[in-house]
Amino acid sequence: MRSRTKITAAIGALALVAVAGVAAFYSVAGNAGNSASCSAARAKAARMAPLARGEVAAVQVNATPMPTPDLAFNGPDGTPTTLSAFKGRTLLVNLWATWCPPCLKEMPALDALQSTLGGKDFAVVAINIDTRNLDKPKAWLAERKITALPYYADPQAKVFQELRAARKVEGMPVSLIVDTEGCELAILQGPADWASADAKALIGAAQQR
Numbered sequence: 001m002r003s004r005t006k007i008t009a010a011i012g013a014l015a016l017v018a019v020a021g022v023a024a025f026y027s028v029a030g031n032a033g034n035s036a037s038c039s040a041a042r043a044k045a046a047r048m049a050p051l052a053r054g055e056v057a058a059v060q061v062n063a064t065p066m067p068t069p070d071l072a073f074n075g076p077d078g079t080p081t082t083l084s085a086f087k088g089r090t091l092l093v094n095l096w097a098t099w100c101p102p103c104l105k106e107m108p109a110l111d112a113l114q115s116t117l118g119g120k121d122f123a124v125v126a127i128n129i130d131t132r133n134l135d136k137p138k139a140w141l142a143e144r145k146i147t148a149l150p151y152y153a154d155p156q157a158k159v160f161q162e163l164r165a166a167r168k169v170e171g172m173p174v175s176l177i178v179d180t181e182g183c184e185l186a187i188l189q190g191p192a193d194w195a196s197a198d199a200k201a202l203i204g205a206a207q208q209r
Contacts, residue, residue, distance in 0.1 A: 038183035041065035045185050047205040048177075054198035058190055065183040068093075068176060069162050073127050073154040081152075084182060086123060090207045091178040092194065094126045095160055095169075098136050102191040103173040107146055112195035113203075115148035122207060124149060124194075129157040129172075177206050 045061050052059040068083060071093070075081045083093065094110055096103035107126070114124040126149050128137045134155055141151070154160075163169040168176075170189055177186040185206050192199060 038065040038067060038181070041179050041181065041183040041185060044179055044206055044208065047208060048185060048202055051198070051202045051205050052186070055193040055196035056188070056198045056202050058192065059177075059186050059188045059202065061186045062184060065179070065185050068178050068182050068184040069166060070182075071127070071154075071159045071162060073152050073159055075152060076150045083125070083178070086125065087182055088180050089120065090122045090180055090203065091176075092122075092124045092203065093176040093178055094124065095129055095163070095172060095174050096126055097129050097172060098133075098140055099130070100172040104140070106173060106191040106194060107141070107149075108144065109193050109195040109199075111146040111148045113199065116195070117200070117203065118148065122203065125152055127159055128153040129155075129160050131155055131157055177203070179206060 042063070042065060045063060045065055049061045049063075052061050071083045072080060073082075083091070092110070092113065094106075096107065098104065110124050110126055118124060128151070130137050130153070134153075137153065138151060141147075141149070160169060160172070160174075163174065168174070168187060173191055175188045175192070175194075176184055179185050186202075
């Protein structure tokens with residue numbers, strides 16, 4: 001009986017090893033596939049890297065761009081939308097909240113960037129993640145005459161949690177530069193002067209095909 005028990009245990013252990021091996025294989029293969037789907041974005045990232053300087057020196061350009069999570073949030077009219085709805089445009093995706101002083105400081109610059117460059121080829125997607133006093137963000141924007149930015153919001157702050165789970169976010173604000181195919185070209189954890197010449201040059205490199 002003891003011998004049979006040992007054999008059964010050994011078979012079980014081997015089975016677990018085999019399952020783990022298969023899981024590891026598919027995990028690696030999946031990551032490779034994700035990376036391959038953004039292979040064309042590497043040239044853009046290479047052009048951007050030397051331009052991460054001055055006012056945007058803290059931007060981290062991804063040498064190997066990966067697909068951006070398809071974040072879900074509400075559009076200006078309250079209708080649910082996702083990041084994939086913007087496919088075809090280069091994006092500066094920004095998460096902000098009224099309880100975050102650095103976020104508020106950069107909002108006028110984001111508004112100016114959208115006013116200058118926003119259109120069919122580029123958009124600033126600034127997503128508010130306030131979970132209380134939901135009228136406060138709109139009132140704050142109106143008081144400061146920030147009108148070029150469409151109002152996007154996620155009152156459950158799931159977009160922040162999703163990025164955090166992907167180990168992309170430690171705090172607020174956070175900004176992502178995403179290409180026309182949804183590939184993350186760069187990330188910045190912290191504020192920046194997005195209306196500066198440095199920022200516009202970086203965005204311009206992201207837009208080049």
